[in-house]
Amino acid sequence: MPIDWIYGLVGGLLIGFAGVVLLLGNGRIMGASGIIGSLVDQTSGAATRERVAFVFALVLVPALLQIGSPVDTGTMQSTLLLVFAGICVGIGTRMANGCTSGHGVCGISRFSVRGVVATAIYIAAGVLTVLALRLIVGEL
Amino acid sequence: MRILLALLSGGLFGAGLHISGMTDTGKVQGFLDLFGAWDPTLAFVMGGAIVPMAIAWRMVPGRSPLAGGTFASPQEHGLDNKLILGSVLFGVGWGLIGLCPGPAIASLSYGGWRGAVFFIAMLVGMLMAPFMVRRVDEMNARA
Structure with missing residues (x-):
């Protein structure tokens, strides 16, 4: 499996550079939940057009890349679970003001206490959720 | 300019997610499956992303964003x-x-x-x- 770790590191660097471009270029923090959330509740104001552009490219580039290598979406089976999980992620990231990119990448990299604490909590909650899934439905 | 930089950023983000395998929901769940077949890839993704960002944050004080305006100040309450x-x-x-x-x-x-x-x-x-x-x-x- 270590080849996956190297792909992870390379992909992670690209995600980091994406955050660098947005921070040093536009002065913005690259938080996916803040970007899409402010578009949907119309609180993005003057930043609306650049946020739409960000979301557009975030859909377009994986669309092009997956032509060569399709993505495994095996965990996305139950519609009920998709809806419930989506609502949890939507409420949770807006209430906590950040997700994996905002609190995780952008927060931890500036040693933000909120970022570190939020990341520790959502990873812990995720680990317990997967453990519960395992106990209830067996193998993932 | 701001639009182009946002496009570049979103595109890099998307490419990074794809290359790292983080578009594969099974790998993400695998990272959270600490008591099962744990897959540490996500930790490498996080680590890889945090390094360039940590350097960028150190460049912020005393500068302005390339496309003008001011830096957004993160909440620290x-x-x-x-x-x-x-x-x-x-x-x-x-x-x-x-x-x-x-x-x-x-x-x-x-x-x-x-x-x-x-x-x-x-x-x-x-x-x-x-x-x-x-x-x-x-x-x-x-x-």
Whole structure:
């Protein structure tokens, strides 16, 4: 499996550079939940057009890349679970003001206490959720 | 200029998610499967992303953004129960399917109708969030 770790590191660097471009270029923090959330509740104001552009490219580039290598979406089976999980992620990231990119990448990299604490909590909650899934439905 | 930089950033983010394998929800769930077949890839992704960002944050003081304007200042009002409760809710949803907001947006391109279902549910949750936040604020005021 270590080849996956190297792909992870390379992909992670690209995600980091994406955050660098947005921070040093536009002065913005690259938080996916803040970007899409402010578009949907119309609180993005003057930043609306650049946020739409960000979301557009975030859909377009994986669309092009997956032509060569399709993505495994095996965990996305139950519609009920998709809806419930989506609502949890939507409420949770807006209430906590950040997700994996905002609190995780952008927060931890500036040693933000909120970022570190939020990341520790959502990873812990995720680990317990997967453990519960395992106990209830067996193998993932 | 701002639009082009946002396009570049979103594109890099999308490419990074794809190359790292983080569009594969099974790998994300695998990272959270600490008591099963643990897959540490996500930790490498996080580590790889944090390094360039840490350098960029050190370049912020005394400068202005390339495209003009000012740097957005992150919230630093300490810890509160909204941060904690929100992160718990987020972690539960993240664990159930393996999608967080970035890959959820990207999944519109590869997740078929299931990706769209999650994405729309996430937007509904985001629209519900202000009401939930108000409830927590009311609870805090009473306490």
